[in-house]
Amino acid sequence: MRSQKYIVVWCAILLAAIIVAPVNACMDVVVGKDASVDGSVMTSHTADGWYDSSITLVPGQTFEEGAIADVHWNIIGEEPGPPVKIGEIPQVKQTYSYYNVGYPFMNEHQLMIGESTIAQKEELATFRGEKAIMTIEQLEVFALQRAKTAREAINVMGELAEKYGFLPSCANMGESLTIADPNEAWLFEIFSVGVLWNPESGEPGAVWAAQRIPDDHVFVMPNVSRIREIDLNNPDYFMASQNYMQVAIDQGWYDPKSGKPFIWQEAYVPKTGDWALSSMWCRIRLYLVYSAAAPSLEWDPYMSTELYPFSIKPEKKFSVQDVMALMRSTLTGTVFDMEEDPGWLVPGEDNKMEKSPFTTPFPVDDMHNLLTIPYHRPAAKYNCSYGFVSQSRSWLPDPIGGVLWFYHDNPHVSLYVPVYCSVQKFPKSWQTFDRDHFSRDSARWAFAFADDLVNRRYQDAIKDLRAVREPIEADFFMMQSAIEIAAAKAYEQDPELAKRFLTDYTNACMLRAEEAYWQLNDDLIQKYNNNKGLTP
Structure with missing residues (x-):
């Protein structure tokens, strides 16, 4: 009976991935304070898909000892109806004011958070109804309510996810957050640990790692894990759950006796799929940002994801408008520019071929098929719900x-x-x-x-x-x-x-x-x- 239950579970997980994965895909660009023109620490986000984009202020509060904080499903508003309570945890004495939207993104202390779903191996997936209750958006809520800095936010989210279990809310995939405060920016990546996890086991209910973006660097998160080697002897740049390597060892994905370094990205991320290491969806956006940051290096547009550096020092400092331009990009001027496909050419004056006025960087599927125009995933998408570029400034x-x-x-x-x-x-x-x-x-x-x-x-x-x-x-x-x-x-x-x-x-x-x-x-x-x- 138990085996039949999990056959049904895996079928549901596979179906959810097929339905949701091609639709929802977000991108974050991060700029360190010494890589920006004015000293701002910046992060950004595109919420691609159907999400709640109504901005609301959730004021900070003081609570009595013993108060409870509810844990919800559907905070992002992707499903019809309001958020649904799925659990509760002890409340803290004091919370900070924060701003809620699909993915909560800012608090009163200049703490900013961008989000981007990343692939995880299917053995790690779990789903609503099992024991894990902490979605990424719920973790963001608690981080913004309880933290003033990026490092504090990572500790809050990591501890809660380990104790209460990380619950994927987007296609049963892993998640990443780009977290900025007035002084620094970090990348936080998290995966679930499977349907069999139980909080009574004493084992962590999530596996996570975080890496700091150097102050003079630019970084992009294009829906694929970016963390590779983790050096916990360098706490100024790395943080991780206690089981960050053990889960991979237990699953047979890494052998510590092999003499090879542990590569986080390769241990937990599949090779194929829309958000996997081989995905052109991800590689195109890596190419877009890195070629803009360091154009003299002449990046290969088809280069493997694993070959890109974690972050890069830009040849010129970035402004807010520079980040906006990247988020608005439709790949104009690149080999992936869909507006330049010959399928758009029509007879014009004197029967000379010219670009149709209906040429668009956002052709629907039927138009792609009709004109045989291959799809290349741009930074900007027609089905985006909202997005932002943030500035946190220490002065x-x-x-x-x-x-x-x-x-x-x-x-x-x-x-x-x-x-x-x-x-x-x-x-x-x-x-x-x-x-x-x-x-x-x-x-x-x-x-x-x-x-x-x-x-x-x-x-x-x-x-x-x-x-x-x-x-x-x-x-x-x-x-x-x-x-x-x-x-x-x-x-x-x-x-x-x-x-x-x-x-x-x-x-x-x-x-x-x-x-x-x-x-x-x-x-x-x-x-x-x-x-x-x-x-x-």
């Missing part, structure tokens, strides 16, 4: 130093707005979204609608969109220094005054972006309806 007070540049929907067409880590409230329209019902009362619908309209006549409409977006974003960056100087002066008088000032400014930026995109949508409909300018 500014926390309420001013932490700013997260946030967008709804596809980064290629959306607009980044500044959200400070002291904001006390948000416009109702930025907290409202129903994926099944279009509404002009929802900011996310403004950006999703623009994404759809632009993609219908991409070659022409993307120019209209950029004409609206670029001046607004330029204004936001131009105003940043003056806004923060004013906020700092207010902070000296009264920290709460500074928070109100930054709340008002953030809300004004959000509403300006939203209103501009609703007007853009109206203009695109008027300009291109019935394919104006193309039909006879």
Whole structure:
């Protein structure tokens, strides 16, 4: 009977991986403080797939001894309905304020977290209903509530995952987080330990490792494990669970008597699959970021994942806008540029072949098949829910130093707005979204609608969109220094005054972006309806 149960379990795991894996795939780019133009520590995230993108502030609280913290499933909002309680743990005395979205991403102390699912070997998988209860998004909640620094966050998440078990929430895969504070950034990777784990066993319910990104380096997480050798004798750069090697030994994936070094990435990650070591989905994004950081090295676009260094010192320092450009990339100018496929060519003037105005970097599957255009996974995706680029800055007070540049929907067409880590409230329209019902009362619908309209006549409409977006974003960056100087002066008088000032400014930026995109949508409909300018 027990064997029949686990046959059913493995079939469910395989089915979940087949259904979800090709859809959800996120990317993070990290910049150390000495690799950024202004000394910011930066991380970033694209939430590719259907996730809740409504920003909410969860205020910090003080609790009495013996209080309980609930543990939930579906915090990310990928499934219909609200989060579901699946467990509970002891609450701490004091929690910090944090900002919740699909994957919780920022707290009041400038602690920022990006997420990216990574493959794990199928023997490690477990699922809801077994003993493990800590999803990656729930771990993020507890980290943001209980930690001020990246190292503290890693310790919080590692201890909780070991004690209560890591529960995959995306295709029964492993997870990674890029964690930034005002001084440094770390990569945290975690895998589950199988369906047979029980907290009463005394064994850890997860296997995890973390590696620090050097301060003068740039790093990318493209849905594949990046950690290789782990040196726990160098605690300034490495952290890991006590069983980080033992799980692989027990599974027969590593023999300590072999004389070979233990390679974390090779021990726990499959060779094949969408998020595996051989995946072109992952290699393309490694190539994108490393070739941008160090173009003189002439990177091989097809180079094996294992051959890329963990991180790299960029030839020039990165700005926030540089990271945004990478997150918006559709692989233009690379060998993977889908817009340059000859399948898009049509007869033009004098029967000369020219690019169709319907050429797009986001062709749907039927279009790929019809025009025989091979798919190459870009950084920007049409089915992205939201994303951000964050700045944590040690020379500014926390309420001013932490700013997260946030967008709804596809980064290629959306607009980044500044959200400070002291904001006390948000416009109702930025907290409202129903994926099944279009509404002009929802900011996310403004950006999703623009994404759809632009993609219908991409070659022409993307120019209209950029004409609206670029001046607004330029204004936001131009105003940043003056806004923060004013906020700092207010902070000296009264920290709460500074928070109100930054709340008002953030809300004004959000509403300006939203209103501009609703007007853009109206203009695109008027300009291109019935394919104006193309039909006879």
